[in-house]
Amino acid sequence: MTADFSLAGQVALVTGASSGLGRTFAGFLADAGAKVVLGARRAEKCAEAAAELGDAAFPVALDVTDADSIELALDAAENALGPVTLLINNAGTVTNRALVDTPPEEWRQVIDTNLTGCFLVTRAVARRMIAAETGGRIVNVSSMLGQTPTGQVHAYSASKAGINQLTRTSALELARHGISVNALAPGYIQTDLNTDFLNGPAGERIVKRVPQRRFGQIADLEGVLLLLSSPAGSYMTGEIITVDGGLSLSGM
Ligand SMILES: NC(=O)c1ccc[n+]([C@@H]2O[C@H](COP(=O)([O-])OP(=O)(O)OC[C@H]3O[C@@H](n4cnc5c(N)ncnc54)[C@H](OP(=O)(O)O)[C@@H]3O)[C@@H](O)[C@H]2O)c1
Numbered sequence: 001m002t003a004d005f006s007l008a009g010q011v012a013l014v015t016g017a018s019s020g021l022g023r024t025f026a027g028f029l030a031d032a033g034a035k036v037v038l039g040a041r042r043a044e045k046c047a048e049a050a051a052e053l054g055d056a057a058f059p060v061a062l063d064v065t066d067a068d069s070i071e072l073a074l075d076a077a078e079n080a081l082g083p084v085t086l087l088i089n090n091a092g093t094v095t096n097r098a099l100v101d102t103p104p105e106e107w108r109q110v111i112d113t114n115l116t117g118c119f120l121v122t123r124a125v126a127r128r129m130i131a132a133e134t135g136g137r138i139v140n141v142s143s144m145l146g147q148t149p150t151g152q153v154h155a156y157s158a159s160k161a162g163i164n165q166l167t168r169t170s171a172l173e174l175a176r177h178g179i180s181v182n183a184l185a186p187g188y189i190q191t192d193l194n195t196d197f198l199n200g201p202a203g204e205r206i207v208k209r210v211p212q213r214r215f216g217q218i219a220d221l222e223g224v225l226l227l228l229s230s231p232a233g234s235y236m237t238g239e240i241i242t243v244d245g246g247l248s249l250s251g252m
Contacts, residue, residue: 004231008033012229013077013084015064015121016091018045020191021141024218025088025225030056032226034086037077056081064091064117070124083132086229087125089118089163090141094156107155114159119166122181126174135178139228140167142185142240148248160185164240171238180237182228187244189216211246 012029016022018040026036030053038046038053039062046059058080060073077084093113095106118140129136145153146160164183171181188206190198197203198215207213224241227233242248 005226006033007086007226007230010034010086010229011037011077011081011084012086012088013037013039013074013121013125014088014090015039015062015117016141017049018042020193021186021189021218021221022088022090023049025090025221026050026057027053028222028225029086029088029229030054032230034229035081037073037081037084039073039077040091062091064121065112067120067124070121074124074128078128083128083134084125085129085134085136087121087136087138088141088225088229089121089138091117091121092141092159094153096152097154098152099154102154110155111159111162114156115162115166118163122166122170126170126177126179129179130177133177136180137229137233138170138174138179138181139225140181140183142167142183144185144187144242144244144248146185146240147242167240168238175237180228180234182233182236182238183240184221184224184228185240185242185244186221187216187242187247189218189221191218209247209250210244211250214245216243216245 012034014022014026017026017038026038030036035056037058038050039060041063043061050057050059060076062073063069140163142163143160145157146164167183
C-alpha cells in the first residue's frame with residue numbers, strides 16, 4: 001500500500017469531543033498518530049476522554065458559538081501541543097419539532113451551534129494556519145439530512161445544508177493556502193445517546209428504509225475520517241462524503 005493515512009506530526013482539534021462521535025473520533029486520530037485537542041463546553045468530560053488517550057491529548061473548554069472562547073482554546077492548545085493543523089468541526093445539536101411549533105429561539109440556537117459555530121472555528125483556525133504557513137485540513141461533520149429532507153428537524157437540516165455549502169465555499173478560498181476542506185455526512189449512527197431510540201419502534205421503521213438494513217456504527221466512519229484527514233486524501237477538497245448505508249438513495 002502506498003497511500004499514506006498517517007497523522008504523525010499533526011495536531012488535531014476535535015470540537016464536541018466530550019461525547020458521542022467527537023470523543024471516538026479523537027481516539028481514531030490519536031491511533032493514527034496525531035496529537036489531539038479535545039474541545040467542548042463540558043471541559044471535565046474532555047479531560048476524562050483526554051486522560052484515556054494519554055500524553056498526546058489535551059482537553060480545552062470551548063464554546064463554538066463564542067469567538068473569545070475559541071481564541072482562548074486555540075491559545076491553550078497551541079501552548080500545550082503546537083499549532084493546530086487538522087480541524088474536525090464536529091460540535092452539534094439537534095431538536096425535533098414541527099415547523100409551525102418551532103420557536104425562533106430554538107431555531108437560532110441550532111443554527112448558531114451547528115452552522116455559525118462551524119464558521120467561527122473555521123475562521124479562527126484558518127487565520128492561524130495561514131499566518132503560520134502550515135497548510136492544513138478541515139473536516140466538517142455534516143449529515144445526510146443536509147441533502148435529504150425529512151420532517152421535524154428543520155433547523156438541524158438547514159444548518160447541515162449550510163455546512164455543505166460552507167464546505168465548498170471555504171474549500172475554494174482556502175485551497176491557495178494549502179488548506180483542504182471536506183465534509184463527512186453520516187446517516188443514522190448508533191451512539192450512547194440514540195441507542196434506545198434506534199432500538200425502539202421508531203428505529204424499527206427507519207431501519208427498513210436503510211438499503212443495508214442496519215444502522216451505522218461509529219467505526220463505519222473511521223475510514224472516511226482518516227481519508228479526509230490524512231495525506232491519502234490530499235487531492236480532495238470541497239467534497240461531501242455521505243456514509244449512510246444507502247439511506248439517502250431510498251428517500252426518507
Ligand atoms: N449520531 C448520529 O447519528 C449523527 C448523524 C449525522 C450527523 N451527526 C453529527 O455528528 C456530530 C456529533 O453528534 P453526536 O451524535 O456525537 O451527538 P452528541 O453526543 O450530543 O455530541 C455533540 C457534541 O457537541 C458538543 N457541543 C454542543 N454544543 C456545543 C457548543 N456550543 N460548543 C462546543 N461544543 C458543543 C457537545 O459537548 P458539550 O455539551 O460538552 O459542549 C457534544 O460533545 C453532530 O454535528 C451531529 O449533527 C450525528
